[in-house]
Amino acid sequence: MLKLIDISKSFGGLKVLDKISLEVKKERLGIIGPNGAGKTTLFNIISGFVKPDSGDIFFMGKSIVGKKPRDLANLGIVRTFQITKVFENMTVEENLKVITDDLSILKDFDLESRRKELAKNLSQGEMRRLSLALALARNPRLLLLDEPFSGLSKKEVEKILGIIKELGGNGTAVAIVEHRMGDLFNAVERVIVLNEGKLIFDGSPEDVLESRSVMEAYFGKRYVKG
Numbered sequence: 001m002l003k004l005i006d007i008s009k010s011f012g013g014l015k016v017l018d019k020i021s022l023e024v025k026k027e028r029l030g031i032i033g034p035n036g037a038g039k040t041t042l043f044n045i046i047s048g049f050v051k052p053d054s055g056d057i058f059f060m061g062k063s064i065v066g067k068k069p070r071d072l073a074n075l076g077i078v079r080t081f082q083i084t085k086v087f088e089n090m091t092v093e094e095n096l097k098v099i100t101d102d103l104s105i106l107k108d109f110d111l112e113s114r115r116k117e118l119a120k121n122l123s124q125g126e127m128r129r130l131s132l133a134l135a136l137a138r139n140p141r142l143l144l145l146d147e148p149f150s151g152l153s154k155k156e157v158e159k160i161l162g163i164i165k166e167l168g169g170n171g172t173a174v175a176i177v178e179h180r181m182g183d184l185f186n187a188v189e190r191v192i193v194l195n196e197g198k199l200i201f202d203g204s205p206e207d208v209l210e211s212r213s214v215m216e217a218y219f220g221k222r223y224v225k226g
């Protein structure tokens with residue numbers, strides 16, 4: 001579905017992504033890595049908000065480098081942001097109506113009783129669910145979620161996990177950047193690890209914590225026993 005070939009990006013003198021090659025199929029993919037590893041930049045590039053310095057990206061067989069976020073969303077690449085973006089002074093229902101007349105999705109996200117509430121009055125968990133609902137209302141083929149669990153209670157995380165797990169089943173690919181690894185590994189089939197702009201692991205959630213290079217990236221070489 002998505003294929004990245006040698007994607008590189010620098011900001012100033014800092015190499016943030018260094019020749020990342022990656023293929024994403026119809027699967028649930030988790031992306032982890034220390035702060036500053038380049039995870040959000042990777043999402044920004046895939047979704048057209050940032051242009052790579054070099055490399056190519058294919059989506060459904062066509063090169064998409066240089067396309068605008070709106071055009072990519074129409075092709076089916078939809079993302080959420082680390083900081084939730086909704087129209088705060090519009091109600092839940094009005095936010096959804098910007099995208100679709102089909103309001104049935106509110107039920108799936110347990111937001112039906114809140115439909116007349118202004119978005120700014122929602123709890124953090126409700127806000128996150130609304131932004132996910134808005135992303136899904138666009139019928140994505142590839143959904144990019146940037147830290148969907150941050151700041152949420154265990155109960156809220158479980159609600160969102162349930163929704164994400166169903167996504168794999170209906171043929172939507174999902175890539176999730178998330179620090180809460182326990183919850184993430186429960187939701188995904190495959191994990192990649194970025195460190196200082198490089199892809200240092202690609203495998204199963206079971207194997208990632210066994211990886212020496214991953215442990216070194218997180219804890220430093222001298223803390224990993226040889």
Ligand SMILES: Nc1ncnc2c1ncn2[C@@H]1O[C@H](COP(=O)(O)OP(=O)(O)O)[C@@H](O)[C@H]1O
Binds near residue numbers: 016040
């Ligand atoms: N638009 C930008 N301009 C300059 N530097 C940036 C920009 N976006 C990200 N960076 C830098 O790139 C590095 C990686 O950032 P980011 O992709 O947000 O990492 P992550 O999401 O893995 O924490 C950081 O050092 C960050 O400061």
Ligand SMILES: [Mg+2]
Binds near residue numbers: 039040
């Ligand atoms: Mg980030």
